[in-house]
Amino acid sequence: ETGQLRIAQQFGIAYLPLIVASEKGLIEEEAKALGIAPPKVEWLRLSGAAAMNEALISGGLDFATAGITPMILTWDKTRTTAKIIGVAALGSMANILTTNNPNIKTLADFTEKDRIALPSVKVGFQPIVLQMAADKAFGKYDKLDELTVSMPHPDATAQILSGHSEITAHFTSPPFSQQQLASGKVHQVLNSYDVLGGPHTFNVVYSTTKFVNDNPKTILAFVRGLDRANEWIKANPKEAAALYIKAEGSKLAPDFVESIIRDKDVNFTTAPEGAQKFADFEAKVGLIKQAPASWRDLFWSGLGEKPGS
Amino acid sequence: MSDVAAPKLVRAPALRRALEGTPWRRFIILAGFALAWELYARWLDNALLLPTLGATLSALWSAVLSGELPNRALTSLRVLITGYALGVAVAAVLTTLAALSRWGNEALGLLTSMFNPLPAIALLPIALLWFGVGTPSLIFVIVHSVLWPVALACYGGFLAVPPTLRMAGRNLGLSGGRFVAEILVPAAFPQILSGLRIGWAFAWRTLIAAELVFGVSARSGGIGWFIYTSRAQLETASVFAGLLTVIVVGLVVEGLIFRTLTRITVQRWGQVQT
Amino acid sequence: MSDVAAPKLVRAPALRRALEGTPWRRFIILAGFALAWELYARWLDNALLLPTLGATLSALWSAVLSGELPNRALTSLRVLITGYALGVAVAAVLTTLAALSRWGNEALGLLTSMFNPLPAIALLPIALLWFGVGTPSLIFVIVHSVLWPVALACYGGFLAVPPTLRMAGRNLGLSGGRFVAEILVPAAFPQILSGLRIGWAFAWRTLIAAELVFGVSARSGGIGWFIYTSRAQLETASVFAGLLTVIVVGLVVEGLIFRTLTRITVQRWGQVQT
């Protein structure tokens, strides 16, 4: 079993379970409970799935975190090489396509003049969900691609709220979606839950098969730690919000963070949801060569017992 | 009058001229570099991180055949050249002002030390505000990345122009822009050239790094877009194919433009040795 | 022997010395710039995109009071200085080799034109492989961003050293590193200084832009991390406070280090005019 565990996370409220687990030392506790020496956990920050992948593959990282769609792609691309595999989901939460253009009610209302900001290119979470939606609405998954523009969440939020920008729509995640909606200047066009037909995982933790096989107890301790964190968050949303604000040095209002945690479209769980649907879609549009037979193939065996999809 | 007799000239031997003309040293170094890459990549055997040169070349080949890479490279080059030209032009204006007045001088020093360290993302809100999404903002940040180093190098060069040469120019009644353009610029040309080289490289870097942040739409993305999408899809060979394209463009520009420029200017004028 | 008589010296008038000493022009320009910012931001009235100078200063103040900003700035400076020093050292070695042999010369030209245009992400896989996630990788990319412009500027300066001065040095039997260090470097110092300035700025830019891509340990990030998190939280005033810190550091380094260096070297030696 490894003596140290290097976990990289990105920025945002989606990583709340990791933050709680880290602040409360839950992983170390679970490791002790399993009878192994608690690994020294090192928390790193990296931006973007690509950097995560490279760090993971180069051996500079044990656990990477990213959106589920890039993780599926990475899983497919590394089938014969690094063989990456999911360790746990970080929670299900809806992403929302917002717009400040009052004329836009549905996807069909977008015109040549509109621009949709997405935080990442092509295989990122939001671009794929947008393609799935377009596929559903028009039968042509890349119909809206020409309107998309890549831009980080905060900048796109500033643009869309400023009102004098070409950016009229933004596919975004909590807390930006809530912030934008709360401003009253934008409205919702699309909810990713509607596209997927139900709740779906947003971010996942993944690692290499080799690491997972070599350190089964550490993995188990990690997932149990996350499970405990999730339970605690559900039980204590107010404290969770306070803990998040303190740990991240965030300037968001505690009430606002709490409201996000309580949101019905936000559910912190390690069980993957909708993974199969994402994988099937990626296979359909040719992003991956072959969809997994079951969503369980994407994840570490211990997770297969959970009620995922 | 006692003429200095006409110089006695003979042609240099053909072999020597041929040897001096061809950059055979460069080819050897390039070949060595290519070999080192190939061997290291093979030894590493991790195509996801570092593909072999062979794999990269075949990815390059297929991306060229499909027409995607040439298209993207052209898109990038268009933006790049526009931004570069603009940046150099603004640098020329700023350094001219700086060379002509104490105020301009102080302003240039101040602006450079203030803005030069700022990364492109610092300008994002302003750029988007003023120029909107897409190419114009991209050009704006390229100008930012070219302007300061070029201005610094030019101005440093101006300051180092020998006093006798300055006086010789002033003696002809030259002043203002004409003095700068016809005396200071050619006299400082070695430094200006190295500034232009640095600026060129930074224009590339900025373009590639900014294409993602500055809102490129999928259809109009350049080589930065190509690299990023390839990277997101873990097509490492394609990523390196994109980078190789950047390197090749860099070598071509260096070999064709900067070398020639050096040869027909400062080398011919005896301002630099080699 | 007919001595040249001792020079007749008088002290310059106190007022004139005082006026020349103080950079009052800089202050006026700075004030004008601050005013323009404040007015534009007020007119724009969009704190998400561009906060007023006042708001920025108060964000700066509170970030300084909380100790966060000074801490982060120090973290950044440590990394920055390490990377900068390393980059300059490597540049010194490369340009020395280039100045001493045709092979080194060609290699430097080639490497510079190949690698200078490559953005930091191009180095990511290699950096991760060699140095892992975190500070060492960060230093690696800073070295990359400093190395090439400094090498280009130095080498350009070396080439432009007047032949008589070279001969005077060689005449003393100087060769190799000593010739470079004791003749070429001081003779090319104006250009080296502008190269160092450019390199410094790019080290900052790279540091800020790269801190996230190259990994920070969550609690120990530098000023890039500060800017990034502020941005992620839409705290635009804090973003600008971070940028202002960069600007202030830039001004201090320029004013204290580079100006002084210029004054006690090339200005004193009469190698640059002002």
Added chain:
Amino acid sequence: MNVAPRLTGLVGDTTSSTLLKLDHVSISYPTREGILTAVEDVSFTLAAGERLILLGPSGCGKSTLLRAVGGFLKPSAGEMRMNGRRIGAPGPDRMTVFQEFDQLLPWRTVLGNVRYALERGKSLPRRDAEGIARRWLERVGLKNFIDAFPHTLSGGMKQRVAIARAFALEPALLLMDEPFAALDALTRRQMQDELLKLCDETGNTALFVTHGIDEAIRVGTRILALTPHPGRLAATFDVPPETRARGSSGFGELERRIQETVFSAPEVDHV
């Protein structure tokens, strides 16, 4: 000693023949240690058509004075007027041949240097400028090096290009700072003749720095001797035209007189 005739202080008087007038001029350089006075309290007038020689030991301020008249240095005290107007910026009416070898534009050929000076300094069209430039380069013996770049010339050849450039512009006042120092005896003699010819043809005025007493007598109509450090006026000598030929009776006599004044140290002969 010579006193300026009539004109003392007649400002703006351009009808008179006084071309240049220096009035208690001091010139100093700022240095690290303080302000170094290179030239102190020098006054003289120069009438049109005169050739005034500045003579003095090395480091006495000859070049400094010439640079000030050229407009490259501001006097720290006193006044300099040309044609009654205060001397301001440099201009092609006061073409200077500098003492240094690096006064040619390295990026122009020999012909290009002279042609460019004519185009800019006299606003001549390129055609005419080229013709004049060629003629003058022939006169200084460089017609075979017209397309060479300055860095491929010998020291003396560079100076000759600078001389051709200055002569070609036929400036109202020609400023020459030891222009013939790098030339061999024959070439120097020929250049001196060219200078005299030019002045005869065009009525040119010249202010000429040299350290050679014989050159001073050959070239000048009047000689100003400067004391060393800071340079002050020591004496003025008129050169009658008949004295100019080297063998002439007056030559040796004048040479000795100047020698005594300028170099107070007795001449040491080698044993």
Added chain:
Amino acid sequence: MNVAPRLTGLVGDTTSSTLLKLDHVSISYPTREGILTAVEDVSFTLAAGERLILLGPSGCGKSTLLRAVGGFLKPSAGEMRMNGRRIGAPGPDRMTVFQEFDQLLPWRTVLGNVRYALERGKSLPRRDAEGIARRWLERVGLKNFIDAFPHTLSGGMKQRVAIARAFALEPALLLMDEPFAALDALTRRQMQDELLKLCDETGNTALFVTHGIDEAIRVGTRILALTPHPGRLAATFDVPPETRARGSSGFGELERRIQETVFSAPEVDHV
């Protein structure tokens, strides 16, 4: 004309007094148009203690020849040997005073320039170097400018520093390229005396370029006259010691003879 005594081709012979030997040396520069031959087929020997003068019109290749002996240029044909060994890289055994004014290191003071040369060229400790440097700067009349930076010196003062630097190193072979051209008559005379004194004291050998025939006779023990373009040997003149004084009987005679050989054009006197 003079033929080298005995030594023709005796390679490696260091016991003899031959210090420098040039054997059919040609030197050329690569230019854009082709290869320019500046010096062609020059042979001579220089015995230790001699002072050989290179005399010739401007542009004839004097500096080129000097640079080749200094090791800064490779001959395109022929051989140059010093003490029997082929001349390779430049070194402080052949200190050169260059013709150009920018040969001082701008970043060192006057004293620093000379001291540094002694430290590097003769590996002297700083203390000793400083003492010697001071002494020589005094001898060239610059003791008041010891701490000045070169850019604040006049042309003649710069050259004097270069001369002091070269003298201070007491090189086996002193190479001087019109070193006194920027100096006034008196200073020049004094520098010539210093050179002669140095050579007497240390048995120094010198190769000296000048365009002044009288300087050649005063300074040299032998004079080589070069033809213009490409420079070839025109004639050699021995200067008997008794001829050296200007007033001496032999002086005028030798001067005229050299004049006739070197400048085939008749001397034009100004009317």
